Amino acid sequence: DARVTQTPRDKVTEMGQEVTMRCQPILGHNTVFWYRQTMMQGLELLAYFRNRAPLDDSGMPKDRFSAEMPDATLATLKIQPSEPRDSAVYFCASGLAGGPHEQFFGPGTRLTVL
Amino acid sequence: AQSVTQLGSHVSVSEGALVLLRCNYSSSVPPYLFWYVQYPNQGLQLLLKYTTGATLVKGINGFEAEFKKSETSFHLTKPSAHMSDAAEYFCAVSAIQGAQKLVFGQGTRLTINP
Numbered sequence: 415d416a417r418v419t420q421t422p423r424d425k426v427t428e429m430g431q432e433v434t435m436r437c438q439p440i441l442g443h444n445t446v447f448w449y450r451q452t453m454m455q456g457l458e459l460l461a462y463f464r465n466r467a468p469l470d471d472s473g474m475p476k477d478r479f480s481a482e483m484p485d486a487t488l489a490t491l492k493i494q495p496s497e498p499r500d501s502a503v504y505f506c507a508s509g510l511a512g513g514p515h516e517q518f519f520g521p522g523t524r525l526t527v528l
Numbered sequence: 529a530q531s532v533t534q535l536g537s538h539v540s541v542s543e544g545a546l547v548l549l550r551c552n553y554s555s556s557v558p559p560y561l562f563w564y565v566q567y568p569n570q571g572l573q574l575l576l577k578y579t580t581g582a583t584l585v586k587g588i589n590g591f592e593a594e595f596k597k598s599e600t601s602f603h604l605t606k607p608s609a610h611m612s613d614a615a616e617y618f619c620a621v622s623a624i625q626g627a628q629k630l631v632f633g634q635g636t637r638l639t640i641n642p
Binding site: 457515 | 560562564569570571572573574577579618622628629630632634635
């Protein structure tokens with residue numbers, strides 16, 4: 415059963431600490447997306463990769479957020495330093511370039527910054 | 529640029545009643561259209577998608593949606609609501625020719641009354 419996996423599922427940290435979230439896309443998928451979901455803003459696209467190359471990270475606060483794909487099976491989203499306003503659920507999704515743009519979502523990482 | 533408007537942030541229906549969740553989109557190019565469902569503490573799951581061809585699309589769990597180009601709508605329906613349908617529903621649009629980014633609506637929370 416192919417699915418996107420994310421770790422950790424829950425993270426509680428203190429303001430100023432570094433947070434790293436990991437995502438394993440579905441094997442064979444070559445596009446990866448990072449989203450943030452909050453009650454106020456809904457679903458926001460933070461970054462988008464195709465074949466491990468970042469295509470769009472315009473939704474990401476550049477000063478503290480960074481996203482990478484060290485290899486085809488791992489995507490990371492890092493926040494340094496974290497702030498209380500970063501508290502949200504972060505979703506990773508993967509898909510196939512050239513297909514009908516369908517995205518498969520992971521279960522999310524719930525981040526709480528105290 | 530694309531945008532999505534979901535009419536009604538909350539919809540409540542009785543078990544066995546018709547479910548109608550409204551979605552209107554704006555797109556300067558032919559769109560792909562999607563409905564996703566999110567159950568509590570889970571990621572988004574694809575319900576159905578319109579790419580090309582037949583404008584009435586059937587999805588999982590008895591849901592269907594009709595693409596109406598003249599009305600720029602893609603409303604989601606289900607003839608008879610079940611308690612298990614209680615969730616948040618998101619409509620999304622993507623440009624057929626372009627980046628694979630999805631633009632999501634704000635979501636509609638569906639409540640089913642016994």
